[in-house]
Amino acid sequence: MEELSLAGADNGVAVGEAGACPWPLTAVTYNIHDAIGTDGRYAPERIAGVLAEIGADVIALQEVPLGGGGRASVLDLLREATGFHAAEGPTLDTPTRRFGNAVLSRYPVVGIRSIDLSFGSREPRGALDADISCHGHPLRVIATHLGLRPAERRHQIRLLLQEFDTDRMPVILMGDLNEWFVWGRPLRWLRAHFDAVPAPRTFPSRLPVFALDRLWISPRHHLVQVRVHATPLARIASDHLPLVAHISR
Template identity: 35%
Template sequence: MTDVETFRCVSWNIHRGRGNDGVVDPDRTARVLHEEVCSSDLDALILQEADEEAPPHRGFLDLARIEADTALRHIHGDASHRWGPESHGFLGTVVFLHPRCRVEDIALVDLPGHCHRGAVVVDFRLDGRPLRLAGTHLSLSQGLRVAQMRTLGQHLFRRAARPTLVCGDFNEWRPWGGLALSHGIIGLRLSGPAPATFPARRPFLPLDRVLVTAPARVATARVLDGPGLRMASDHRPLRAEVAFDP
């Protein structure tokens, strides 16, 4: 059971179920999620590349199995919260939350670029504390990452202020974040460490991040490891513990 002062989350690009052996195996993905990724104290799981790449962006996971194994709940049950009726989420980004997280609003944000990208923005309360979670997957191109984070930042700026976590596969290899993650582009001051998550077998690039706004802070950020994780995707999962200062 978690406590109100800490929010624990994992972000993982699951590579559409394709492992480092070239085999697409959704059963392996679900098994590794259960055995090596999701502990009993987790509040949120944010996946990227959890839908097929081409329209209609079908989901390929066994959602009921993941919910049973992790005790987390898939938040995209309503069709308006998915890209399409066969999708698990929005353009591959799928969010699971602990049942104690009371969801208030879910928004899907289209991000610019020749390769369709998007963000899922969830407003919720954890034991009465208002929080916001934005999960996304940014482009490989720096110019497009700047445009995408500008678009997401403008959306967040127009919403009522609350502590915000922005997480996912940012495809940003520079630990300092570059222009795309700067305050001038986003309009929010985001902070958080940048441990290496890519490639899975021997990570040296910090492509995946969990960043937060004050008064939240990333107390710990740990790249998960295990025999299944080194095989199941080209990324390692990033687990973060977010603390809330008075």
């Protein structure tokens, strides 16, 4: 795991006692598809509008343009629109283009790490691992986007599960898992580790068929509800719908 610097982070923010809970909380995972909607139009302001509709506390984003080569950073736009703290986890980082995962949080992000999930010659993949201080209580959020081939996803889930060997703070794993085999090994391994969670369909956004976007939490009993945000704006802003989780004591 690679430690990343966090620009503007207040390293003096306390993270509270081990085992303390930051609830209640609303969390969202959302693949924004380069901010290109189902009408083929690049419109990051629509993504900002969808996030405003939801009003979440912590947001995991995938397929986020992060700038480079004179391109605009969609994450910068969303940070300004929400007023949230932001952390980026590029999986593609070149002079001409930066692209990958991101986290937006109502609460301070006090540390971030990068987990490399790349597999052979396939497209680089990764996870953004962020520590968040919610009113002094610690929360760990991992945002990821897995690969397209079954062997690739199995490798990536094994790597991710190695990171969950601690109970010092609550953990939320969320992202686009690209896994549609309900009885495939990756989902079975995740259920065994985190327990079962609802998985409503999120893709494609106009008429969802597949539950590609997932959210897992430990401890599991804090998860109250999982739902899809399927407003008219959300159906056009991206080819995925946001998955929303309500978490409480």
